[in-house]
Each structure stands twice: as structure tokens, then as C-alpha cells.
Amino acid sequence: MTIADQKQPTAKAPGSKSPRGLIPAHVAIIMDGNGRWAEARQQPRTEGHVAGLENIRRVLRHLENRGVSYATIFAFSTENWTRPQGEVSFLLELLAESLKTEVGDLHENNVRILHQGRLAELPPELSKEIAAAVELTSKNDGITLIVAFNYGGRAEIVDAAKRLIESGVSADKLDEESFAREMSPPGVPDPDLVVRTSGEFRISNFLLWQSAYSEFYSTPAPWPEFDEAEVDKAIEAFSNRKRKFGGILADRPE
Ligand code: FPP
Secondary structure, three states: OOOOOOOOOOOOOOOOEEOOEEOOOEEEEEOOOHHHHHHOOOOOHHHHHHHHHHHHHHHHHHHHHOOOOEEEEEEEEOOHHHOOHHHHHHHHHHHHHHHHHHHHHHHHOOOEEEEEOOOOOOOHHHHHHHHHHHHHOOOOOOOEEEEEEEEOHHHHHHHHHHHHHHOOOOHHHOOHHHHHHOOOOOOOOOOOEEEEOOOOOOOOOOOOOOOOOOEEEEOOOOHHHOOHHHHHHHHHHHHOOOOOOOOOHHHOOO
16 A cells, blocks of 8 residues: 555656656655745634645645655754744744644654654654654555755755765865765656745755756745646656756757
């Protein structure tokens, strides 16, 4: 049993075809617009985050239906600490709460959970809960959900460099592969598609290294309204892109 109710043929590698077109293996999402969505309804911004959290389940299910194997969600950035204290506490609490209430269901639905970001800077209880969710779901082979929480692309690159220096690697042995191994959780391919909701066209320190050749898609829909039809539009846009990876199309016959 997986989270998908009507599973499409699974795309384990980018470029796999489904009856509906080319499916990205890894979709990474900047879930923007929760605050504006709530404010437009005369609600506190925190209500937008609650609606945003609920939307993760719906989108994850649909991504798996469409054959996506990895989904990374940008849930809290290293810069989000500068938000008003009340909103920061609310987001930390929302994650803590969702770890209690959602992880059982995700596990039953065969979802594998991974974390990306600086775990050690989070409250100890929260980082323990995150580690427990990762451990509990580690053998699952449905869609992999990577939760970027206290994540920043620049911080990740600096942390990787520090670890490499500490490991004593010599400069001539340092290459893109050794660097890449220090960043995303092991075995996670670079995102094929980066989606940003709420009409912005910024990368905002998200997956800076990994998104070097990702296709970027922006939609005006705020995150709480990014539904199944929006997922389909993003995947369709991806399937019409010509990816060249710095080469020319003649190098990569279809
Ligand atoms: C951006 O909207 C969203 C965030 C900074 C947080 C994303 C969080 C969630 C979707 C819910 C919590 C998720 C987990 C896993 C706990 P914004 O507040 O910047 O919106 P705005 O640009 O309209 O102000």
C-alpha cells in the first residue's frame, strides 16, 4: 500500500515517460504565500501555515500518483528565524505537532521521511522527534519526503566544506562528487523540477547546489491553493522543457 490511490507507472529516473508525458523523479517546492493567503481572508498568518501544512498531504499524494519518487518541501529556512518570535514558535510547534499526528499515517502509507538542514540548532526535543521519524520510515520504499527545516543552501555548502576540511581531504581529491555527497541526504538525486508558489521567481537560498540544472516553475497560486490540478500543470510544463545540461540537444537523443 502506498500513499497513491491511483498510482501511475513509477518514474525512478528523470526522463521516464508516463502515458501523460515526462515525469520528474524529484520535485522540490518552495511553499510560498501562506501568509498572504490568510491575510486575504482577514485571518492571522498562522492560519495560512495551518492550511499550508494540510496541503502537504494532498500534494504528496498526487505527486506519488503521478510517479514522482522524491519530494522536497522548504518548510523553514535558516533566514526564517528573523520572523516575529510568535510566528517562529508557531512554525516550530506546527512541525512538532505534525510529527506526532502525521508520521504514523505517512509510515502506513509507505512514505520515507528524510530531513535536510541544520538539525543541531533546533530545540533538542524537536530534533529527536525528527530523527525518530526518519528512523521509523527508513525502510519504506514509497515516495521519499524530504523536509527542509532550518535549511539554507549557503549554510549547507559551508557545512559541507567544513566537514570535508575536517576529514582531511586534500585539495586535489576534492571534486563535485565528493562535495555533492556531503550535501543532500545520501542517495537523493538533484531535483528535476523546482516549484515556487505565490507568483515569485526567486530561489531564496533553496537547494543552491542541487538546483544547478533544475527546471524552475512559478505559479501565482498561493501554497494552500496549490492543488492536484496545479501539480498537473507544473508537471506538464516540465514535460515540455528541453533539458540540455549545458550541452546541445543533438548530444542527448530522445
Ligand atoms: C512561506 O509562506 C511559508 C513558510 C515560511 C513556511 C512553510 C510552512 C508550511 C507550509 C507549514 C508548516 C510545515 C511543516 C512541515 C511544519 P509565507 O509565510 O512566507 O507567506 P507570505 O509570503 O505570503 O508571507
